[in-house]
Amino acid sequence: xxxxxxxxxxxxxxxxxxxxxxxxxxxxxxxxxxxxxxxxxxxxxxxxxxxxxxxxxxxxxxxxxxxxxxxxxxxxxxxxxxxxxxxxxxxxxxxxxxxxxxxxxxxxxxxxxxxxxxxxxxxxxxxxxxxxxxxxxxxxxxxxxxxxxxxxxxxxxxxxxxxxxxxxxxxxxxxxxxxxxxxxxxxxxxxxxxxxxxxxxxxxxxxxxxxxxxxxxxxxxxxxxxxxxxxxxxxxxxxxxxxxxxxxxxxxxxxxxxxxxxxxxxxxxxxxxxxxxxxxxxxxxxxxxxxxxxxxxxxxxxxxxxxxxxxxxxxxxxxxxxxxxxxxxxxxxxxxxxxxxxxxxxxxxxxxxxxxxxxxxxxxxxxxxxxxxxxxxxxxxxxxxxxxxxxxxxxxxxxxxxxxxxxxxxxxxxxxxxxxxxxxxxxxxxxxxxxxxxxxxxxxxxxxxxxxxxxxxxxxxx
Amino acid sequence: xxxxxxxxxxxxxxxxxxxxxxxxxxxxxxxxxxxxxxxxxxxxxxxxxxxxxxxxxx
Numbered sequence: 386x387x388x389x390x391x392x393x394x395x396x397x398x399x400x401x402x403x404x405x406x407x408x409x410x411x412x413x414x415x416x417x418x419x420x421x422x423x424x425x426x427x428x429x430x431x432x433x434x435x436x437x438x439x440x441x442x443x444x445x446x447x448x449x450x451x452x453x454x455x456x457x458x459x460x461x462x463x464x465x466x467x468x469x470x471x472x473x474x475x476x477x478x479x480x481x482x483x484x485x486x487x488x489x490x491x492x493x494x495x496x497x498x499x500x501x502x503x504x505x506x507x508x509x510x511x512x513x514x515x516x517x518x519x520x521x522x523x524x525x526x527x528x529x530x531x532x533x534x535x536x537x538x539x540x541x542x543x544x545x546x547x548x549x550x551x552x553x554x555x556x557x558x559x560x561x562x563x564x565x566x567x568x569x570x571x572x573x574x575x576x577x578x579x580x581x582x583x584x585x586x587x588x589x590x591x592x593x594x595x596x597x598x599x600x601x602x603x604x605x606x607x608x609x610x611x612x613x614x615x616x617x618x619x620x621x622x623x624x625x626x627x628x629x630x631x632x633x634x635x636x637x638x639x640x641x642x643x644x645x646x647x648x649x650x651x652x653x654x655x656x657x658x659x660x661x662x663x664x665x666x667x668x669x670x671x672x673x674x675x676x677x678x679x680x681x682x683x684x685x686x687x688x689x690x691x692x693x694x695x696x697x698x699x700x701x702x703x704x705x706x707x708x709x710x711x712x713x714x715x716x717x718x719x720x721x722x723x724x725x726x727x728x729x730x731x732x733x734x735x736x737x738x739x740x741x742x743x744x745x746x747x748x749x750x751x752x753x754x755x756x757x758x759x760x761x762x763x764x765x766x767x768x769x770x771x772x773x774x775x776x777x778x779x780x781x782x783x784x785x786x787x788x789x790x791x792x793x794x795x796x797x798x799x800x801x802x803x804x805x806x807x808x809x810x811x812x813x814x815x816x817x818x819x820x821x822x823x824x825x826x827x828x829x830x831x832x833x834x835x836x837x838x839x840x841x842x843x844x845x846x847x
Numbered sequence: 848x849x850x851x852x853x854x855x856x857x858x859x860x861x862x863x864x865x866x867x868x869x870x871x872x873x874x875x876x877x878x879x880x881x882x883x884x885x886x887x888x889x890x891x892x893x894x895x896x897x898x899x900x901x902x903x904x905x
Binding site: 596601608 | 867871872878
């Protein structure tokens with residue numbers, strides 16, 4: 386993983402926090418806790434909050450490390466958090482995943498308040514999916530709660546979670562892509578403008594989004610301290626409960642139905658399907674990769690073959706419906722090894738934020754040990770006009786091993802693609818495909834899939 | 848209407864004030880609910896357990 390470091394060896398996603406920062410030594414990830422944060426850290430560990438949250442699986446566990454501090458003059462302690470196998474971002478989550486992350490954040494805040502602490506951040510980037518569950522990965526997010534103080538992370542919570550969830554549920558599920566543009570969450574005036582007018586009859590959305598946006602505009606630049614005002618613990622609890630119930634009521638059903646079946650509309654026979662599953666299973670068991678990426682995973686049928694053979698897998702797809710279905714299935718199965726994510730392979734997640742270094746691009750989070758590219762090549766080569774040698778380059782940078790399916794022009798799905806466009810793809814043949822990929826890969830296996838015109842390849846990058 | 852953030856105007860003040868207003872109203876609701884469940888308690892109905900006291904979250 387080429388997680389970006391700044392000149393001081395610190396990981397660039399954590400540079401803003403005066404409480405401490407992440408740094409990496411020989412590939413091991415550490416978090417320095419600064420002296421400034423000593424009281425809070427001690428309270429977290431000694432109040433029982435840490436233990437409670439870790440036991441519930443909502444906070445990343447850590448151990449205290451002997452590693453020398455990266456900036457020893459301000460250091461109180463160095464801790465080693467459990468490593469998250471794959472970092473994902475809110476614009477790559479389905480509706481259900483963002484909702485789970487939101488409810489987990491609020492649940493942590495409720496537990497923290499009971500033990501005299503409060504979250505000082507409610508950033509969606511502090512949540513990662515670990516063992517199938519939304520988990521807070523920033524151990525330094527807590528502050529000591531003083532009765533009377535409001536929730537400092539309230540605005541951030543509304544921007545990172547409530548606004549995008551409301552837009553996805555009530556306007557269009559694709560609006561989660563606003564998070565790719567607005568790194569600190571959807572501005573509330575924009576959310577207020579985009580949401581349907583009748584959301585003003587929903588008490589939670591009326592207050593936390595519409596009136597909130599209005600108040601931001603009205604009181605912009607005013608000194609608040611002069612106006613006084615404080616907030617009892619009971620009032621704070623009321624606020625958190627209101628956010629919980631507002632979010633719980635937001636629903637989005639994939640494709641209008643609970644379980645649409647994607648594979649009904651493909652041209653696969655059962656025999657072809659089973660043959661493909663068998664090959665993917667055998668090859669994964671042979672390779673024993675640490676992590677696999679399934680690119681164009683649909684609702685994750687082949688990702689499950691990989692996860693069942695013991696390999697954790699990231700299941701990427703462009704379709705929010707497929708990703709949501711996949712996520713719901715992960716929850717039903719309690720699958721701890723499969724993470725569904727939203728990704729457009731023709732325009733994968735860029736690196737964003739300060740100096741383009743806060744959030745890694747799709748490519749920077751690779752290469753994977755193994756990538757699956759099943760039934761995607763024709764979409765990339767024909768629908769998206771990418772020449773085969775460039776596809777070979779892309780996959781060679783993405784994974785060390787590749788399982789890729791070649792779908793010829795004679796295949797009915799490709800015929801459909803070509804029906805509406807001129808055939809400007811003379812090299813799109815099995816021979817042309819193999820020639821292009823041989824430049825970057827060694828082809829270990831090429832197996833014709835039973836009862837189909839397709840071929841499945843196992844390749845290793847040169 | 849403005850389309851770019853105004854550089855010196857911090858939306859934080861509004862967030863702070865609206866939060867106090869909403870929270871005051873909702874806190875009252877919680878207080879009412881608490882007294883109501885106490886009244887119900889006199890007549891033998893048990894209060895609901897808070898799900899966040901569980902050690903597992905769904």
